Amino acid sequence: MVDKPQGGVDLEVIIYHNDNLQINCPNVEKSVIDSEEKLESIFNGGNFNEVLYVNSRLKGHNALFNRADKVFLPIEYYLEHLSLTDTPESNTFIILDLKHIPSSAKLLEQLEKTGKNRNGVFRLRRGSNSPEIYKKSVGDILVLSKLFGEPRNLFQKGVHDQATDVGHLIISVRFDNNVMAHLEYSAMNTEKELLEMEMSVPDTIVEFSSDRKGLTYLTSREKESLLLDVQSMLRNPLKINSKIHSRISGIVNEIPLLARGEK
Amino acid sequence: MVKVGIISFAHMHAYSYASCLQQLPQAEITAIYDDSNERGKSAAEQFGTIYYDNLEKFLNLEFDAVIICSENNRHKDLVVSAAKAGKHILCEKPIATNVKDAEDMIAVCEANGVILQTAFPVRFSSGIQNLKRMIEQGDLGKILAMRTTNRGQNPGGWFVDRDQSGGGAVLDHTVHMIDIMRWYLGKEVREVFAHTDRFFIKEDIDDAGLLTLEFEDGTIATHDTSWSRFSNYPAWGDATIEVIGTEKTVRVDAFGDLIRIFSNTSDQSLVYMNAGNDIDLGLVNDFVKTVMSEGNPSITGYDGLKAMEVALAAYESSKTGKAVLLNQT
Numbered sequence: 069m070v071d072k073p074q075g076g077v078d079l080e081v082i083i084y085h086n087d088n089l090q091i092n093c094p095n096v097e098k099s100v101i102d103s104e105e106k107l108e109s110i111f112n113g114g115n116f117n118e119v120l121y122v123n124s125r126l127k128g129h130n131a132l133f134n135r136a137d138k139v140f141l142p143i144e145y146y147l148e149h150l151s152l153t154d155t156p157e158s159n160t161f162i163i164l165d166l167k168h169i170p171s172s173a174k175l176l177e178q179l180e181k182t183g184k185n186r187n188g189v190f191r192l193r194r195g196s197n198s199p200e201i202y203k204k205s206v207g208d209i210l211v212l213s214k215l216f217g218e219p220r221n222l223f224q225k226g227v228h229d230q231a232t233d234v235g236h237l238i239i240s241v242r243f244d245n246n247v248m249a250h251l252e253y254s255a256m257n258t259e260k261e262l263l264e265m266e267m268s269v270p271d272t273i274v275e276f277s278s279d280r281k282g283l284t285y286l287t288s289r290e291k292e293s294l295l296l297d298v299q300s301m302l303r304n305p306l307k308i309n310s311k312i313h314s315r316i317s318g319i320v321n322e323i324p325l326l327a328r329g330e331k
Numbered sequence: 332m333v334k335v336g337i338i339s340f341a342h343m344h345a346y347s348y349a350s351c352l353q354q355l356p357q358a359e360i361t362a363i364y365d366d367s368n369e370r371g372k373s374a375a376e377q378f379g380t381i382y383y384d385n386l387e388k389f390l391n392l393e394f395d396a397v398i399i400c401s402e403n404n405r406h407k408d409l410v411v412s413a414a415k416a417g418k419h420i421l422c423e424k425p426i427a428t429n430v431k432d433a434e435d436m437i438a439v440c441e442a443n444g445v446i447l448q449t450a451f452p453v454r455f456s457s458g459i460q461n462l463k464r465m466i467e468q469g470d471l472g473k474i475l476a477m478r479t480t481n482r483g484q485n486p487g488g489w490f491v492d493r494d495q496s497g498g499g500a501v502l503d504h505t506v507h508m509i510d511i512m513r514w515y516l517g518k519e520v521r522e523v524f525a526h527t528d529r530f531f532i533k534e535d536i537d538d539a540g541l542l543t544l545e546f547e548d549g550t551i552a553t554h555d556t557s558w559s560r561f562s563n564y565p566a567w568g569d570a571t572i573e574v575i576g577t578e579k580t581v582r583v584d585a586f587g588d589l590i591r592i593f594s595n596t597s598d599q600s601l602v603y604m605n606a607g608n609d610i611d612l613g614l615v616n617d618f619v620k621t622v623m624s625e626g627n628p629s630i631t632g633y634d635g636l637k638a639m640e641v642a643l644a645a646y647e648s649s650k651t652g653k654a655v656l657l658n659q660t
Binding site: 187188189191193195221223225226227228229231232234235236238240242246248249250252254256257258268269270271273 | 472473475476478524530545549552553555559560561575577579
């Protein structure tokens with residue numbers, strides 16, 4: 069049995085992986101559940117804050133889902149753990165990380181604010197050391213369709229080498245705001261999670277690369293995840309409902325690399 | 332000494348190639364032919380050579396080779412004339428505006444025993460060549476995918492006149508990076524899906540394209556081509572390739588070796604100065620050496636044809652909204 073957090077406020081559970089949450093997030097009273105002991109203590113009446121950051125690799129963590137008021141799941145976790153034919157739980161929210169990585173959120177906001185979200189070429193490129201990266205395409209399409217209009221004429225190509233777990237997914241899509249786009253996802257030998265976006269419209273080119281940021285390791289082999297802004301996530305979540313759920317199913321079915329359950 | 336004539340300065344690359352010839356001790360510019368009197372005379376003066384306004388008289392001169400930099404739609408006639416005059420040929424890209432012309436050009440050069448080389452200077456970028464070596468040594472493992480770009484500025488003039496150019500940015504740029512991908516893989520493209528459109532310029536011709544490709548060995552690839560770089564952009568543009576292998580993923584920009592210059596004394600506060608090797612010099616030097624040795628060109632007319640074929644397929648795919656199959660056996 070899980071009690072309410074201290075103060076009796078709602079309990080919000082955020083599932084994370086790859087240490088990708090901004091731990092030093094001000095104004096968020098959180099408890100980081102990164103071990104089985106800590107998880108167990110929650111079930112045994114231990115004290116905890118209103119927001120739980122729960123490592124997705126902990127056995128039994130999903131027992132929290134029924135007890136939480138809100139559960140925030142990364143899109144890749146959602147696709148992996150919930151059958152797409154199931155009815156979604158009403159307390160479930162999806163983390164669409166393009167909206168919550170501060171730099172990418174800023175870029176998208178800038179495009180919208182300045183009306184540069186039409187009549188141009190958009191390219192997105194992601195890379196990580198896991199084929200899970202392919203699943204981010206579903207969330208990206210959801211986010212981008214808000215900005216660029218409905219996606220049309222989706223065409224995809226994917227290749228994945230099972231022996232090395234390296235592969236690449238290409239999605240070519242035309243959005244209703246007269247934007248043509250390439251979205252590309254690589255599972256590759258890297259310690260760094262990579263995100264790049266660029267928009268070219270008349271007289272303006274807007275670019276972002278996670279390779280060029282404030283903090284940079286000059287030594288190699290450092291593990292680097294793209295950090296998500298938790299406050300943004302809590303403020304601006306995507307609640308799952310049957311419409312969103314079937315939209316996600318539709319996108320998955322258009323991308324065979326995902327539909328056939330490639331990792 | 333290899334004596335070289337230049338046919339037409341309609342394409343701005345002619346100025347660079349002429350300058351490269353002047354830098355090579357084993358080459359000299361014999362004469363220039365141009366159907367524009369003013370342009371031809373001016374170029375002849377600039378490069379210290381003789382101008383001809385008559386192609387026949389020009390081709391009757393004693394020299395070994397020509398570099399053809401005319402409008403794209405004239406490549407075929409000029410190549411045929413030069414080949415029949417026994418001149419070896421370096422032809423600006425795209426080799427032609429349609430497959431039939433390119434096939435005829437290749438055939439006439441073979442029949443007359445002259446070299447037909449396509450001008451793909453990106454092959455001579457040191458970064459591009461280093462990556463080729465890494466691939467050949469197996470450093471990247473098995474190649475699974477490639478990503479390429481070639482975005483630059485609108486050249487204007489006849490480039491935006493479809494009758495003379497055969498197509499806009501998609502034809503103008505795509506051929507470069509298709510050639511590099513074919514060169515790296517040693518395989519042909521078997522499927523092309525593309526969106527082409529006009530976003531950046533006023534003229535009624537394509538200025539952007541996104542191509543999704545599959546090669547005959549299953550390697551997948553993308554190409555982003557455009558005239559999206561505006562006049563105040565700090566560099567001309569880019570020519571990049573990223574190769575995703577099972578062992579390594581490596582990215583090269585042929586124009587990526589650069590120095591950033593910030594200045595408060597001009598409208599353009601930032602300029603990227605190229606600090607890489609001169610790829611045009613590499614191309615012209617290679618052509619001159621091939622002529623000297625009477626060997627096989629490193630980049631053939633066939634290479635030019637196969638690259639152009641993909642660009643033309645991109646137009647077709649964009650028109651129909653469907654993938655176009657090539658090289659089906």
